[in-house]
Amino acid sequence: MSALEYAQQLKARFGDIISEPKEFRAEITVQLSDASRIAEVCLMAKKELGFDYLVDVSSVDNYGADPRWTLVYHLYGYGHHCHLRLKTDVSEEKSELPTVTTVWRAADWHEREIYDMMGIRFAGHPDLRRILMWEGYPYHPLRKDFPLAGKPSQTPEVAFTRSAPEAGGPFVTVAGGKNSTTREPRARTPEGAEEK
Amino acid sequence: MATQELHIPDSGSRAAAPVPPGPDGELADIAGDKMVLNMGPSHPATHGVLRIVLELEGEIITKATPDIGYLHRGDEKIAENMTYTQFIPYTDRLDYLAPLANNVAYALAVEKLLGIDRELPLRCQYIRVICCELARISSHLLGLGSMAMDVGALTVFLHTFTEREKIYDLIESLTGARFTTAYTRIGGVTRDLPAGWTGQCRKFLEEVVVNIDETERLLTRNRIFVDRNRDIGVIPREAAIDYGLSGPNLRGSGVDFDMRKAHPYLVYDQLEFDVPVGSAGDCYDRYLCRVEEMRQSVRLLRQCLDKLPGGGGNATGEPVNIPNGKTVLPPKHKVLTSMEELIHQFMLVTEGVNAPPGEIYFSAENPKGELGFYINSKGGGTPYRMKIRSPSFANLSILSFLMPGHMVSDTVAIFGSFDFVMGECDR
Numbered sequence: 048m049s050a051l052e053y054a055q056q057l058k059a060r061f062g063d064i065i066s067e068p069k070e071f072r073a074e075i076t077v078q079l080s081d082a083s084r085i086a087e088v089c090l091m092a093k094k095e096l097g098f099d100y101l102v103d104v105s106s107v108d109n110y111g112a113d114p115r116w117t118l119v120y121h122l123y124g125y126g127h128h129c130h131l132r133l134k135t136d137v138s139e140e141k142s143e144l145p146t147v148t149t150v151w152r153a154a155d156w157h158e159r160e161i162y163d164m165m166g167i168r169f170a171g172h173p174d175l176r177r178i179l180m181w182e183g184y185p186y187h188p189l190r191k192d193f194p195l196a197g198k199p200s201q202t203p204e205v206a207f208t209r210s211a212p213e214a215g216g217p218f219v220t221v222a223g224g225k226n227s228t229t230r231e232p233r234a235r236t237p238e239g240a241e242e243k
Numbered sequence: 244m245a246t247q248e249l250h251i252p253d254s255g256s257r258a259a260a261p262v263p264p265g266p267d268g269e270l271a272d273i274a275g276d277k278m279v280l281n282m283g284p285s286h287p288a289t290h291g292v293l294r295i296v297l298e299l300e301g302e303i304i305t306k307a308t309p310d311i312g313y314l315h316r317g318d319e320k321i322a323e324n325m326t327y328t329q330f331i332p333y334t335d336r337l338d339y340l341a342p343l344a345n346n347v348a349y350a351l352a353v354e355k356l357l358g359i360d361r362e363l364p365l366r367c368q369y370i371r372v373i374c375c376e377l378a379r380i381s382s383h384l385l386g387l388g389s390m391a392m393d394v395g396a397l398t399v400f401l402h403t404f405t406e407r408e409k410i411y412d413l414i415e416s417l418t419g420a421r422f423t424t425a426y427t428r429i430g431g432v433t434r435d436l437p438a439g440w441t442g443q444c445r446k447f448l449e450e451v452v453v454n455i456d457e458t459e460r461l462l463t464r465n466r467i468f469v470d471r472n473r474d475i476g477v478i479p480r481e482a483a484i485d486y487g488l489s490g491p492n493l494r495g496s497g498v499d500f501d502m503r504k505a506h507p508y509l510v511y512d513q514l515e516f517d518v519p520v521g522s523a524g525d526c527y528d529r530y531l532c533r534v535e536e537m538r539q540s541v542r543l544l545r546q547c548l549d550k551l552p553g554g555g556g557n558a559t560g561e562p563v564n565i566p567n568g569k570t571v572l573p574p575k576h577k578v579l580t581s582m583e584e585l586i587h588q589f590m591l592v593t594e595g596v597n598a599p600p601g602e603i604y605f606s607a608e609n610p611k612g613e614l615g616f617y618i619n620s621k622g623g624g625t626p627y628r629m630k631i632r633s634p635s636f637a638n639l640s641i642l643s644f645l646m647p648g649h650m651v652s653d654t655v656a657i658f659g660s661f662d663f664v665m666g667e668c669d670r
Contacts, residue, residue, distance in 0.1 A: 071601045072355055099484050102606070105617055105630035119617065121604055121632075125484060125498065128505050132604065153487030156640040164319075179312035179669060188320060195324050 050075040050129040053096050057131075060091060079135040082118070082144040086171075088133065089120065089150045098122035098131060101147070104157035106165045110191035115139040116167055120147070137167060146172040164189035181206050277305065280651070284313045288393045288655040291665035295642065299651065307646035309639055314669040322629040326595030327353045330629075332425040337633060337667035340385050341378035341610045342424045343414065345667075347371045348607035350427035351508055352616035355605045356598050359430060359565060360508075366552045366561040367431050368509045373444070373547050374417075374426060375509075375607070376540040380451060381410045382610035382662075383533045383540075390530065390659030391462055394471045399461050406454045409447050416440060429596055430571040431564030441548050441555030448541050455537050462530070472526035476645055476657040479524060486641040489634050490612025491532040492661060496524035502608035514546050526660035533662070570596050595624020604632075611635055611664060635668035 054068035054077045065088070066078035079088055092098040102121035109115055114136040122131045137144050146169040147154045158169045159178040166187035169175060176182060183202040186193055196211040283294035292313035298306035318337070322330045334349040335342035350371075354360040363371075384403040391399035411421045416437055418424040426433055462468045478488070483496035493500060501518040503511040519535035521528030553561035564571040568587030577584040600622040606615030612634025619628040638661055645657065 072358060072603050074603060076602070101487055102613070103604070103615060103617060103630065103632040105628075105632075107619055107628045119602075119619075119630075121615075121617065125500060130604070132602075151487065152482075152485045152644070153637060153640065156636065160636075177312075179315040181312070188317060193320075195320060 048127060048129070050131050053092075053098075053124075053127075053129060053131055056096060057088065057092060060095075061088060074130060074132060076132040076134060079133060082135040082137045084145075085118070085120075085133075085135055086145040086147050086149060089122075089147045092122055092131070092133070093150050097124040097126045098129075099125055099151075101151035101153045101157075102130075104147075104154055104161065106161045106167055106189075108165060108189065108191045113138060116142065116165065118144065118161070118167070142166060143168040143170055145170050148172055163187070166190065184208075276300070282654065284310075288658055290389060290658060290663060293639070293658070293663070293665055293668075295646075295654070297646070297651065297654070302650050302652075304646050304649050304651065304654070307643050309642045311636075311639065311665070312669055314665045316670065318670040319629055319631060322626055324625070326624045327429055327598065327626065328591075328595060331427060332423060335423045335425055337631065337670065338382070338609060338611055338614070338635070338664045339422060339666045340664055341382040342422060343374040343418075343426055344378035344382075344607070344609045345614065346424060346427040347375050347509075348605070348609060348614045349616060350429055351607060352603065352605035352618060353429050353596075353598070356601065356603045356618050356620060357429070357570065357596060358599070359567075359570060362565050362567075363430070363509075364552075364562045364565065365510070366435075366557070367563045367565075369547050369551045370432055370436065370563065371427065372509050372511065372514070373544060373551075375609075376543045376547070377410055377413065377444075379540045379610045380537050381407050381414075383537050384410075386533055386610075386659075386662035387458060387462075387530065390526075390656075390662070391468065393655040393659040394468060396461065396465070396468060399458055402454065402461070403458060406451050409450065413440070413444055413447060416443070428564070428571060430567065435557055435563050436555065438556060441551070444544065445548060448544055452538070452541055455534065455541075459534055463534070469527065471653075471656050472530060472660065474523070474525050474527075475649065475653050476526045476660060477524050478641065478645060482641065482644065483524065486644065487637040488612070488641060489637065490608070490610070491529055491536060492612065492638050494519065495521035495529035495532050495660075497522050502606060502613060508605075508607060510547075513550075514543055516543050526656050529660040529662075597623065598626075606632065609634060611662060611667070612638060614667070631667075631670050633667040633670060635663040635665070636670075639663055639668055 051068055054075050057077060058065040064079055064081045064084060069076045079085060100123040102123050105119045107117040107119065109117060116137040118135050118137060120133040122133060146158055148158065156178060158172055159176060161167050162169065162175055163177040163179050164187055177184065181202065183205060185200055186198055197208055199210060200208045278299045280297045280299055282297060283289040284292040294310040294313065296308045296310060297304050318333055321333060331346060331349060334345040337345045351360060384407050388400035388403035414424060415421050417440060418426040478496045480496045480498060483493050483498060497520060499518060499520045504518055516539045519532045521532050553559045568584060572591055573584035573587050578588045598620045600620055602619045604615055604617045606613045613632065614634055615632035617630040617632065618626050621627040646654065
């Protein structure tokens with residue numbers, strides 16, 4: 048069976064909450080409209096459709112749009128060699144969805160990384176701590192409203208951060224800017240944030 | 244049960260020691276029930292900056308909590324702020340023991356997004372396979388050397404480094420740099436093979452097979468090495484899949500899976516090679532897989548050198564880049580003499596390649612395992628979001644499951660057999 052047929056089986060089982068499969072560059076993506084059922088859908092995909100390998104979990108910050116977060120799950124089956132991408136949206140007010148560590152243990156670190164970098168919580172995760180940044184760090188650096196140069200922070204006796212020198216360094220490119228100043232600014236202020 | 248704190252408690256050690264010392268905590272400490280031992284982040288056997296907090300009962304590990312992030316540089320954030328081409332040098336610094344393989348994987352990911360991965364000239368594809376396999380040999384040589392060194396065989400480390408030095412000479416004459424190669428471009432490579440390079444490469448292949456045989460003779464039947472690795476760090480097949488392991492660590496556990504076979508990219512489907520698969524899933528099997536993978540890489544390299552369109556000197560003038568000025572920088576002499584090429588150069592440098600909106604995931608079989616790039620594009624020259632799925636990150640997540648029950652001295656054998664790189668784990 049192809050990935051498309053697996054996606055259709057998923058839709059046949061869960062009905063309206065699964066979108067029509069979309070294909071781009073020979074990859075199949077389905078969207079789950081109810082994030083609170085992600086664990087259930089994943090469990091079915093693993094147990095009945097043979098997606099036994101969770102390749103990756105990542106998150107996208109749709110800053111300025113609602114719902115703000117998109118979670119992206121990449122599944123793979125060693126038995127049938129098919130990839131499937133599963134996406135679901137979570138609103139900023141909620142910022143929480145069920146964990147899939149109960150389905151694949153690989154999700155443990157991936158979900159911790161998303162919690163660390165974007166601040167999305169996973170209900171039922173056994174050990175939801177920061178993973179790359181240190182405990183007590185106040186921000187979530189991969190959010191679009193976090194500046195590239197960083198923000199000052201202070202965690203006594205652990206670590207501190209300062210904004211990067213030269214306000215972000217010279218290697219910032221905003222492709223398609225009107226002139227060289229807007230194209231390669233010294234610092235990139237997040238969209239919507241006030242220009243200094 | 245009480246736990247002795249040996250240093251300032253932080254999140255890692257708190258997670259390792261959930262039971263706070265009670266009123267009789269001090270007495271229990273004297274009795275020596277359990278002890279927390281902090282290993283790393285600067286420890287010679289942690290291959291970089293992995294920190295692991297071990298809870299010990301005597302010599303036996305009862306709980307292990309890896310603590311990563313000491314090399315976190317925010318590569319994914321950086322990628323959102325620059326054009327696709329500008330990010331290539333950053334991929335060198337992911338798995339810094341195999342930068343060429345990272346360059347190739349990243350370029351292929353962006354080419355998949357652009358929909359031009361099937362247009363790559365054949366010579367470019369062969370050169371890229373040569374790059375990948377050289378990187379694999381280089382990475383495995385280091386992996387084996389440091390693994391042997393960690394369990395007490397220092398000679399092997401020096402021995403394999405002799406060969407790695409030759410690879411670095413090859414890489415230097417190809418790319419101009421030993422480590423920070425940045426060799427690929429979106430739609431091609433920076434330059435063709437230099438004159439005489441294939442001859443040097445063939446000479447190296449003759450020498451490296453001898454070195455691999457000698458390394459094997461030092462280790463494979465070495466009593467001490469076998470005793471320290473066999474039946475240590477056994478990963479059952481199901482656990483390896485469940486934790487998302489990839490590369491030799493997955494194949495050591497008996498899963499016959501290789502991206503180059505299952506989803507061939509470049510010209511891997513036209514080349515003959517075998518995928519070694521272990522059976523026991525212990526440190527020794529992972530070691531054997533790596534040794535055999537190096538031999539297969541040599542085999543692949545020989546085929547590539549034979550089949551390379553145009554041959555070593557490219558007498559027939561085969562292209563190495565996609566001949567499309569909207570993707571690849573045109574040749575400099577054309578830029579200086581022709582209007583159209585000048586415009587292409589200007590647009591590519593200031594705006595980057597114009598990627599369509601959409602999202603792709605591409606992964607390549609790198610020396611450490613499956614290196615994947617998830618690129619979410621809203622159109623234009625920069626990715627909206629890029630997630631790097633690094634093999635070391637997923638591979639290390641199994642440590643807290645694997646370590647309990649082992650002796651402290653087994654940690655170094657397990658670390659060595661995992662062959663991780665913190666540069667790509669922390670990104």
